Amino acid sequence: MAEILDGLKVSKEIKAEIKAEVEKILETKRRAPHLVAILVGNNGASKAYVNAKVKDCEEVGFRSTLVKFPSTVSESELLEKIDELNKSKSVDGFIVQLPLPKQVDQEKIILAIDPRKDVDGFHPENFGKMALEMDTFLPATPFGILTLLERYNIETKGKDCVIIGRSKIVGRPMSILMGRKDFPGNSTVTLTHSYTKDIEEYTKKADIVITALGDPHFLKGEMIKDGAVIIDVGITRVDDDSPKGYYLAGDVDFDSCAEKASWITPVPGGVGPMTRAMLMKNTIIAYKTSVYND
Numbered sequence: 001m002a003e004i005l006d007g008l009k010v011s012k013e014i015k016a017e018i019k020a021e022v023e024k025i026l027e028t029k030r031r032a033p034h035l036v037a038i039l040v041g042n043n044g045a046s047k048a049y050v051n052a053k054v055k056d057c058e059e060v061g062f063r064s065t066l067v068k069f070p071s072t073v074s075e076s077e078l079l080e081k082i083d084e085l086n087k088s089k090s091v092d093g094f095i096v097q098l099p100l101p102k103q104v105d106q107e108k109i110i111l112a113i114d115p116r117k118d119v120d121g122f123h124p125e126n127f128g129k130m131a132l133e134m135d136t137f138l139p140a141t142p143f144g145i146l147t148l149l150e151r152y153n154i155e156t157k158g159k160d161c162v163i164i165g166r167s168k169i170v171g172r173p174m175s176i177l178m179g180r181k182d183f184p185g186n187s188t189v190t191l192t193h194s195y196t197k198d199i200e201e202y203t204k205k206a207d208i209v210i211t212a213l214g215d216p217h218f219l220k221g222e223m224i225k226d227g228a229v230i231i232d233v234g235i236t237r238v239d240d241d242s243p244k245g246y247y248l249a250g251d252v253d254f255d256s257c258a259e260k261a262s263w264i265t266p267v268p269g270g271v272g273p274m275t276r277a278m279l280m281k282n283t284i285i286a287y288k289t290s291v292y293n294d
């Protein structure tokens with residue numbers, strides 16, 4: 001029976017550490033770290049995540065600003081706002097919540113963000129630095145997973161790690177990070193995706209499986225090895241008869257996998273809260289490296 005990798009608990013510890021650091025900073029500096037989130041449109045899940053991020057900022061003592069645009073926003077309006085945030089001496093970091101409406105070129109938006117304020121770690125300059133093991137902002141979800149593995153002392157060195165899903169913000173960076181030379185890395189990584197012939201052939205042999213495909217209950221107990229470490233990044237709203245009208249489903253079939261795994265993340269309460277805690281971490285890093293905070 002697996003033990004739980006309690007992301008909610010660890011995220012609270014990390015936020016408490018950041019809060020203490022902010023209090024210390026404010027003994028000598030005039031202003032607190034400031035994170036800005038840009039939210040486009042009215043998607044329920046996006047709104048919920050961004051509101052949670054604003055709440056996290058309050059908790060750790062950051063200043064936060066939420067900038068909202070209607071889903072009809074033009075690309076140039078967004079680029080103008082990004083330019084303003086890039087130049088602002090009082091903004092340490094900002095994120096543009098994804099996905100964006102189809103009239104907006106996501107790539108153009110990400111390229112416009114000053115890499116020094118790119119606390120999501122999505123800009124190609126930061127992605128490249130990540131791949132080259134240079135100091136930079138790590139994307140929050142992969143950073144959260146690494147931190148969770150680190151805090152639970154899960155050995156990754158020499159392990160076979162299988163990642164399912166090659167998204168730009170989770171699967172692909174995760175595949176690079178798990179193979180890096182620093183801890184927790186040094187795994188032998190296989191990145192599987194929709195064209196992989198037989199995913200089960202890989203997951204059955206893996207010491208660590210990281211699922212990030214967005215397919216509820218995809219990974220079943222019969223697809224994993226005894227003692228495997230299972231990390232579930234998936235979080236899909238599935239309609240049901242509950243008061244909320246939906247429940248949150250991971251990519252992992254929790255009950256059958258928990259019977260065989262050594263460690264497993266729950267959904268909710270696993271990777272999600274860790275993602276948010278690492279955004280706070282990146283923001284304080286941005287603040288500390290900014291020249292505008294004396």
Ligand SMILES: Nc1nc(=O)c2c([nH]1)NC[C@@H]1CN(c3ccc(C(=O)N[C@@H](CCC(=O)O)C(=O)O)cc3)C=[N+]21
Binds near residue numbers: 052141
């Ligand atoms: N520019 C950008 N940066 C992102 O980091 C980003 C994004 N766009 N677009 C969407 C995804 C998704 N994402 C999540 C963050 C926290 C939870 C989270 O806190 N989940 C809670 C449950 C939350 C709930 O109750 O709905 C949990 O798993 O326990 C989930 C998902 C960040 N993303």
